[in-house]
Amino acid sequence: MLDIKKITTLSDLSELKTAYFAGSTAPLDGMWHFGFVPMSDHYGFYENDILVGYCVLNGEGYLLQFYLAPTASANIADLFTLIIENNNSVIGEVKGAFVSTAEPQYLSLCMDNTESFKVNAMMYRQNQESDASRHSGRIEGIKMTLATEEQIDKLVEFASSAIGAPKEWLTGYYSNLIARQELWGYWENDSVLATGECRKFDEHQTQFADLGMIVAQAERGKGLATRVLNFLIQHANSQGLQAMCSTESSNIGAQKAIARAGLSSKNRILQFDFD
Template sequence: MLEIKQIKSLQEVNELKKQYFEQSTAPLDGMWHFGFVPMSSHFGFYEDNALVGYCCVNGDGYVLQFYLSPTAQTQARELFTLLAEQNSSVVGSINGAFVSTAEPHYLSLCLDNSSSFKVNALMYQQVTSFISQGTAGLELTIATQEQLSEFIEFAVNNIGAPEQWLSQYFGNLISRQELFGYWKDDRLLATGECRLFDEYQTQYADLGMIVAESERGQGIATGVLNSLVSLGNERGLIPICSTESGNLGAQKAIQRAGLEPLNRIIQIEFDHK
């Protein structure tokens, strides 16, 4: 008989997470899976006290990951539908899910229970050796701990991200030497991120950037991305990144830097009947 319990420590699901990433058909988005997922609630699926699967749900009631081991006796479709139809008092209210097209099994389960869906983001990956297409890379400088407040202020002003979250996020990137800045006349015009994976997906470099609102449309985004792609390639890694479905400017810059939109992140609403 299946029992659902809340997971107290993410160490408990390490092996299942490894299996989860191994069954994906392409690299999964780093920000979603290593930024948002650890902050979400995790629930374990147990058969005879043995952990055979898990799911995680964010504060808005959206499933972010779902995995059931092939060795489990429980049927994944029945279990997922039970969760989607609000029939687990342990997990509680489920409104929908975020899932990528690189997760065909999880995506299929979501679609079985969907009332509507929309593309949330495009997932990009380098598929050929990098060839600059008219815009040279810009000179990026690695960020220092003394510059943390400047980077935080820049991101607050240009994308409206919460200051407290940025302090922790940028602070961690700086300590790992994964945050860069593009300055001109002593003014920070863009930030760049080349995030490396500690486990799972270790052959990829996850890229990110922010360009000052006043400087957009001048080729800075493509120049920053060209530099980040080169940095990833120099380390023998395959660059990946993502951007919102409505951000046409970023999409053009990413493709000019040689990355292709091979997958999508889908937001799915569940049909509660």
């Protein structure tokens, strides 16, 4: 008999999360799995009071992770179908799922249950540590400086104006990056022209650095994005880390900048909508 219970202590899932990431064929997107997932609801699958799996559901009713240990007695396909057909009162309504093409089992479960999906984001990865050095000779250098707490108001205002993110969320997010020395700024006459993020992983995928950037609208199309990325890649490589990043499938400008910086995309994040 399998029971489903809501989990409030995420450390209970430590071993299962390790197995989940070990089963991926490529590094998973940092913002999705270490930004959005911890803020979402976690549900554990129990057999004889032993935790054998879990799933993650965000506030909009979309699954973000799904895992059942191979040692479990339950059939994973039957369990997945049960949950997405809203037949579990603990989890409630499931509208769809976000899944990477680097998560083969979870992806297969989604594809078995619906043909309706669209590409949400492109996932990029540095192929070899030498990529940055090969491209750096063709890209004009840029000098970025580590962000400080004294600059946070300007950085938040810049990011909010450039991408429309909520200021309250940005303040907390940037404060954490600043404390970890993972946020950089490119300034001109006391104005922010671009920001860059080089985020390290505290667990799982610790050999990678997850990059992010924002370029002022007035500066786009001038090659600044590629220069920012090149700086971040070199910074990651100097710490023995391989660079990775992602961008929306509709952001053609970012995709071109990422490709020019030497990163390639073999995986996608897909959005499934269940009927």
